[in-house]
Amino acid sequence: MGATILIVDDSVSIRQSVRFILEQSGYTVAEAADGQEGLKRLGEQKADLVITDVNMPNMDGLTMVRKIRETDGIKFVPILVLTTESQGSVIEDGKKAGATGWIVKPFNDEKLVETIKKVLG
Amino acid sequence: MTKNLKFGLPEIYIGPGEFAVSREPVIISTLLGSCISVALFDLDIPAGGLNHFLLPSPKSGSVFSESGRYGVHAMELLINDLLKLGVSRRRLRAKVFGGSAMLSYREKAVYNVPKMNIQFIFEFLDLEKIPVDSYSVGGDLPRKVLFFPHTGKVLMRFTKKTLAALERRESQYSHELREKSDLTVSHLFRGEKTGGTGVEKKE
Numbered sequence: 662m663g664a665t666i667l668i669v670d671d672s673v674s675i676r677q678s679v680r681f682i683l684e685q686s687g688y689t690v691a692e693a694a695d696g697q698e699g700l701k702r703l704g705e706q707k708a709d710l711v712i713t714d715v716n717m718p719n720m721d722g723l724t725m726v727r728k729i730r731e732t733d734g735i736k737f738v739p740i741l742v743l744t745t746e747s748q749g750s751v752i753e754d755g756k757k758a759g760a761t762g763w764i765v766k767p768f769n770d771e772k773l774v775e776t777i778k779k780v781l782g
Numbered sequence: 783m784t785k786n787l788k789f790g791l792p793e794i795y796i797g798p799g800e801f802a803v804s805r806e807p808v809i810i811s812t813l814l815g816s817c818i819s820v821a822l823f824d825l826d827i828p829a830g831g832l833n834h835f836l837l838p839s840p841k842s843g844s845v846f847s848e849s850g851r852y853g854v855h856a857m858e859l860l861i862n863d864l865l866k867l868g869v870s871r872r873r874l875r876a877k878v879f880g881g882s883a884m885l886s887y888r889e890k891a892v893y894n895v896p897k898m899n900i901q902f903i904f905e906f907l908d909l910e911k912i913p914v915d916s917y918s919v920g921g922d923l924p925r926k927v928l929f930f931p932h933t934g935k936v937l938m939r940f941t942k943k944t945l946a947a948l949e950r951r952e953s954q955y956s957h958e959l960r961e962k963s964d965l966t967v968s969h970l971f972r973g974e975k976t977g978g979t980g981v982e983k984k985e
Contacts, residue, residue: 671871672861673909674845674854681846716862718871745859752969762970767855770848776968 663687664709664781669699669725670743671717679712679743679773686774696720700728703735710781715744715751723758730759739780743768786811786928793928796834798955801856803831803863804931813941814880814925815948817955818853818899821877821927822860822912823934824869830931833860836899836952838959843901845909852959853902857910876907877936878917879927884949896920924948 666688670676680690691706693699695717703711711729713722720728722742730736739761746752747765755763761780764773786793786809793809794802798817802810810832812819823830835856837849844850865871881896881903900919907914916936918925923940930936 672854672858673911674906675858677909678846678851678854716865718865745855745862747967756971760971762968764969765967766858767852768968772968776970779970 663689665689666710667691667702667708669693669713671695682770696725699725711738711740712743715746726758726760798834798952801833801860805829805867807932810929812927813948815882815884815952816896817952818880818903819927821929821936822874823931824873825934826873827868828932829867829869830934831860831864832929836956837902840895840898843898845905850902857906874912876912876914878903878914879925881919883922
């Protein structure tokens with residue numbers, strides 16, 4: 662069975678298009694609409710990887726990354742940030758928060774899957 | 783920024799691939815051919831924004847096609863900047879313009895570029911549950927659009943002027959999009975805190 666990946670994004674279109682690509686590559690996909698929901702889902706269901714947006718209502722992506730890194734049981738899950746933010750300083754914030762990697766949108770299908778494979782090892 | 787003398791307001795003109803947002807009484811304007819422009823606004827703030835985009839190689843108008851993803855991206859850039867102005871995604875309303883059949887490469891293409899762009903934007907807005915207040919799409923004439931972000935009002939008229947120049951700009955933009963489409967930027971961070979076993983990567 663393929664690894665389970667949690668997608669955290671406030672846009673339904675992004676969640677569904679990422680789901681589409683990942684399912685085609687054999688992964689199991691779970692979704693959350695913001696950081697708060699993402700944290701809740703991680704508490705309920707194991708994920709092998711989290712893919713998150715940055716700008717979201719209720720709890721933004723980087724706050725969620727920090728909280729995951731402080732929470733026993735989920736603190737070691739790899740997290741890829743998938744965002745329109747390409748500014749060096751924001752990427753640096755992501756690294757400091759504890760993100761595993763950073764992908765700038767718009768992204769190409771193969772590159773996304775390639776990066777996921779690298780992270781999952 | 784120029785001043786629109788008729789309305790006595792500052793006017794921000796956007797070209798293909800660009801977008802602008804504002805919560806001030808200004809005008810955001812554009813001239814559209816095959817491209818699509820979406821005006822999004824939240825009257826409670828009030829604030830709004832306008833974009834101007836095209837799917838790079840629309841074999842399909844689906845949000846889930848590779849090409850559709852670039853449309854999703856254009857919409858996301860606009861929505862993100864609106865969210866930064868305090869706009870609520872749930873209160874967003876839309877007006878949609880463009881998609882006229884005027885790019886000269888349309889004769890060579892096996893697919894119908896404007897039709898796919900139109901199909902894309904309505905599918906996107908439906909998925910995101912953003913209501914469409916009005917639209918004017920299709921046909922074969924360029925459109926001049928004036929958007930007033932603080933009221934959500936749009937003035938639109940068809941124009942026959944600047945056809946050749948507009949067509950050239952949109953073709954060039956479409957070409958640039960296709961060139962860019964395999965330049966995904968990704969970084970994997972090296973470090974103890976970062977979960978994975980990443981290596982630094984930039985391409």
